[in-house]
Amino acid sequence: MQITHNISLKPYNTFGIDAKAKHFVSVSSIEELVTVLKLPEYPEKLILGGGSNMLLTKDQDLLVIHLNIKGISIVSEDKDFIFVKANAGENWHEFVLYCIHNDFGGIENLSLIPGNVGSAPIQNIGAYGVELKDTFFSCEALSLETKNIEIFTKADCHFDYRNSIFKQQAKGKYIITSVTFKLSKHNHKLHINYGTISSELDEMKISNPTIQDISKAVISIRTQKLPNPKEIGNSGSFFKNPVITKAHYLSLLENFEDMPSYAVSENDVKIPAGWLIEKAGFKGKRFEDYGVHKNQALVLVNYGNAKGSDVLKLAELIQITIKRLFDISIEAEVNIL
Numbered sequence: 149m150q151i152t153h154n155i156s157l158k159p160y161n162t163f164g165i166d167a168k169a170k171h172f173v174s175v176s177s178i179e180e181l182v183t184v185l186k187l188p189e190y191p192e193k194l195i196l197g198g199g200s201n202m203l204l205t206k207d208q209d210l211l212v213i214h215l216n217i218k219g220i221s222i223v224s225e226d227k228d229f230i231f232v233k234a235n236a237g238e239n240w241h242e243f244v245l246y247c248i249h250n251d252f253g254g255i256e257n258l259s260l261i262p263g264n265v266g267s268a269p270i271q272n273i274g275a276y277g278v279e280l281k282d283t284f285f286s287c288e289a290l291s292l293e294t295k296n297i298e299i300f301t302k303a304d305c306h307f308d309y310r311n312s313i314f315k316q317q318a319k320g321k322y323i324i325t326s327v328t329f330k331l332s333k334h335n336h337k338l339h340i341n342y343g344t345i346s347s348e349l350d351e352m353k354i355s356n357p358t359i360q361d362i363s364k365a366v367i368s369i370r371t372q373k374l375p376n377p378k379e380i381g382n383s384g385s386f387f388k389n390p391v392i393t394k395a396h397y398l399s400l401l402e403n404f405e406d407m408p409s410y411a412v413s414e415n416d417v418k419i420p421a422g423w424l425i426e427k428a429g430f431k432g433k434r435f436e437d438y439g440v441h442k443n444q445a446l447v448l449v450n451y452g453n454a455k456g457s458d459v460l461k462l463a464e465l466i467q468i469t470i471k472r473l474f475d476i477s478i479e480a481e482v483n484i485l
């Protein structure tokens with residue numbers, strides 16, 4: 149474990165923003181993590197996983213701790229389910245592939261989501277009709293105050309749409325060190341009716357899909373739809389889809405009759421933020437080295453050398469415009485740092 153100084157974080161964030169870390173360390177065990185946390189000369193810290201859900205708007209004048217704690221183990225199993233624990237530094241997609249390879253079902257729809265296992269509960273990652281919470285059993289998290297490991301059950305985590313206790317009351321107070329999943333061993337519950345999964349399976353000429361087939365279908369759809377951060381810097385969906393009242397939605401329909409919506413409760417509907425951004429004219433707009441992706445209005449991009457502060461200004465302009473046009477507030481999904 150070695151602390152380095154004044155390094156560029158460009159290789160460590162999928163937006164490809166060239167911000168500097170004043171101090172940087174990669175830890176590969178809980179013991180190393182605790183040692184680093186106790187160093188009095190670095191009072192301010194930032195935890196870094198895969199860097200796929202952050203926009204660095206300035207140099208980080210603190211100690212960046214890259215969590216690289218690896219390891220996957222079977223905790224227990226019964227007739228139907230297996231409890232698998234993955235440490236925080238495991239790459240999420242590689243963990244999904246490990247589960248598929250072993251025929252453990254439940255997270256195949258979450259294939260190809262970038263980032264690490266330890267960050268997955270923070271915003272309750274989700275895609276194609278499945279959320280992390282559906283298979284989450286518990287997680288271990290190190291309290292920054294006591295330096296002890298605490299266990300969070302599913303109920304403790306208060307999971308919601310792109311939200312959890314780790315984005316709310318527990319924000320900045322814990323470092324998630326491992327996550328345990330409850331996965332099916334057989335009779336997997338398949339989710340194929342979301343998005344274009346079933347038509348992708350049809351194209352693959354598969355009528356009786358396995359979890360592996362679903363993963364392949366999701367990978368194929370995502371590869372076509374989403375810009376690859378290795379080619380063009382981005383953090384996936386920049387904004388959350390807003391929830392508004394049905395009454396508000398009905399009033400908007402008078403002017404925007406093609407506005408899509410999804411019911412989320414008796415009184416509320418969710419509006420695709422990408423639709424709002426496209427309608428506001430931002431889709432494909434490029435400003436210098438940053439802009440809005442040409443196929444995905446929800447994805448802000450760095451064409452090479454954009455500054456995080458410029459991307460943030462664009463995000464704010466989009467928020468103001470959406471508010472003015474539709475009286476809807478859209479909230480960033482990405483962590484602004």
Ligand SMILES: Cc1cc2nc3c(=O)[nH]c(=O)nc-3n(C[C@H](O)[C@H](O)[C@H](O)COP(=O)(O)OP(=O)(O)OC[C@H]3O[C@@H](n4cnc5c(N)ncnc54)[C@H](O)[C@@H]3O)c2cc1C
Nearest residue numbers: 197198199200201262263264266267273274323324383384
């Ligand atoms: C192309 C692309 C597609 C994406 N698609 C999806 C999608 O379909 N669904 C979805 O939900 N998300 C998606 N995302 C967002 C992202 O992949 C997830 O939010 C992912 O969980 C972030 O993990 P990370 O390790 O990269 O987190 P980081 O970006 O490293 O960290 C995110 C935040 O969590 C904090 N943090 C990191 N690790 C820990 C820890 N162990 N304990 C406490 N705090 C921590 C960091 O300080 C930071 O504030 C996408 C991103 C990209 C680039």
